Amino acid sequence: MTGEQHLLPEEPANTSPAEARAAFRAGLRVPTSGYSAGFAQVNVLALPRKLAFDMLLFAQRNPKPCPVLGVLEPGQLNSELLPGGDIRTDLPAYRVYRDGELVEEPGEVLEHWREDLVTFLLGCSFTFETPMLDAGIPVRHLEQGRNVPMYRTWRRCAPAGALTGPLVVSMRPIPAERVADAVRITSRYPGVHGAPVHIGAPEELGIEDLDAPDFGDPVDIPTGWIPVFWACGVTPQAAVMESRPELAISHSPGHMLITDQPDAQLQVP
Amino acid sequence: MTGEQHLLPEEPANTSPAEARAAFRAGLRVPTSGYSAGFAQVNVLALPRKLAFDMLLFAQRNPKPCPVLGVLEPGQLNSELLPGGDIRTDLPAYRVYRDGELVEEPGEVLEHWREDLVTFLLGCSFTFETPMLDAGIPVRHLEQGRNVPMYRTWRRCAPAGALTGPLVVSMRPIPAERVADAVRITSRYPGVHGAPVHIGAPEELGIEDLDAPDFGDPVDIPTGWIPVFWACGVTPQAAVMESRPELAISHSPGHMLITDQPDAQLQVP
Known part of the structure; x- marks a missing residue:
């Protein structure tokens, strides 16, 4: 979309996480590789509350593919990982799955959102x-x-x-x-x-x-x-495709959530 | 109880985890410190299914006090951590909390058990x-x-x-x-x-x-x-006392579940 050109930051690597999220919220749709150097980008998956225990347990039992960095409870739209943000709008592109089928790949998910959705934020390599x-x-x-x-x-x-x-x-x-x-x-x-x-x-x-x-x-x-x-x-997206929950919303591959968490905080001794 | 004397192993440190669990199941009631050297002992907390997501999320947000080593889903009584065992009988002593109040400290919890209980196994220092x-x-x-x-x-x-x-x-x-x-x-x-x-x-x-x-x-x-x-x-027991769920079952302090997991598997580089 040519209308997005004015949103493109001159130096993506030096764009702060908050500035990047604001640009995506305003409509910019680009892969996030190279944005906001030094800050963690994360995988996003939102599921209905009644599946939230199953998903968190799936992550606990499969910690290598599903390292949980944060969870937004029902009704919670931001946290210290995206202070003042909105998980429904602050990614450049989303995927919406219904009964395990990919039905849409929109730039925001306000009309798909439900009050009972629980959002999982998972580390990215x-x-x-x-x-x-x-x-x-x-x-x-x-x-x-x-x-x-x-x-x-x-x-x-x-x-x-x-x-x-x-x-x-x-x-x-x-x-x-x-x-x-x-x-x-x-x-x-x-x-x-x-x-x-x-x-x-x-x-x-x-x-x-x-x-x-x-x-x-x-x-x-x-x-x-x-x-x-x-x-x-x-x-976890492959598990959604196979297990077919009624609704799941994720990031679009390569279009991650950029968080305020410094990469350095993720290193252990 | 004098009737327990015949259950006491001669060398607790050399008792296998399965042998120790069998002795506790048969009625032995002793602190587990010094038992089954080299195998992990764990904290136990069982809560109703409707609180299971909250507990797992509490653990995810507080990983230092609540390191989850395993979760038994509703109806599941054992796992690779206690193969062939029974979480309702294989500890030497339990605590039963109702509405956050400690009501009993029995040697098994068969009569308190409910099909909807989810058991969390948490690492121990x-x-x-x-x-x-x-x-x-x-x-x-x-x-x-x-x-x-x-x-x-x-x-x-x-x-x-x-x-x-x-x-x-x-x-x-x-x-x-x-x-x-x-x-x-x-x-x-x-x-x-x-x-x-x-x-x-x-x-x-x-x-x-x-x-x-x-x-x-x-x-x-x-x-x-x-x-x-x-x-x-x-x-987590302090959280139970403060948050007052209708039912919670835990180990009695010092009377841990002895698992088949070698301590060595818990070391990271």
Whole structure:
């Protein structure tokens, strides 16, 4: 939409989280990669109150794909993660699922909202890509200007109440001599998926062709680089598609909520 | 009860978790400290299903006092933490709260049980006392053969739905030159309360007299030792007493559930 041009910040990386959310609220619809450097971006999933225990238990039983950074209770539209904000309008793009089917991908969800929706905010691996780069570990999809490739796997998540589904993973190829460093560094960020769940041997996850991801874009894998797999925040959306709750609202992939939480707060010793 | 004598294992530390649970099921009523060395003992709290989301959210918002190691859904009486067991009988002693009041302290809760109860299993600091001792850090209450002293504090937990209450802490005095080591070691065990929440200055927590704990026993503090405070698993029981749900069933303090989970699995890098 040409009408959005005036909303585009000149320097997305230096835009504050509040400024970015205000621009999205005003109508800007762009992927959030590269926005508000140093602040955590999160996956969003809102479900009816009667499924809220099942979802929080699903996250407790599957902490690697579903690291909970915050929960907005029914009627709560913001928190210290988005002070003064509105979870219904402050993302650049949403997905609305009814009975597990994607029915719309709007810029705000005011008309879909219900007072009984509980919103889960889940960590995103964008956060640990910065310390990987700082350590000199290449992040291939960034080098190639693509979205990270994501795959459904054979691995099942631990079910919880009405929710069940496959583990979804993201893949970053890493030079063989840096794989141990990638494990070491990402293990310090359990709140954003943490250490890898699988290294090499994609066929053991049921992935037949790395060039055909289920979400995102394929990347070229240089000789001597190993595919490394991390648990992915798309996992709860896959559970929604399989478990078919009457209503679920999520972010649109790549169009995350930008929070006021500094990335640095997510590092453990 | 003299009838229990034949149930007492000769070597509690070498009793397997399954053997210990069987002895408690048969009627043995003893504190579990020293039982089944190397296996995690956990705090237990069962609440009606309609409060289960609030409790799990309370734990998510207060992870230091409430580290969730497992949840038994309605109708579920065991899990991989107590394979083949029965959560209603396998602890040596229980507490039953009605409307927040302690009404009974029985050896099993079969007649109090309801099909809609959801049981939360929360990590216990017994787990990190072993690596502290291994590192040569004295654990004063063990030296003195007492229960650990615990205190209600001025600090409020983050509320969640119908649940609110004060932070309860346990206190271990540590020689000043070993306090940093105690922080370093316990920070590796986030699933059993992790690093301390407060070091020195008990008055800043609202603790007027260290010799008068709210739970457990006082310990003598040698000159040059600093009181170090960890978040405590009694915190959710304090929330029950304040928030007054119609029914809550917990372990009796010191009479924990002994699980099949090795302590070593609770260590992070």
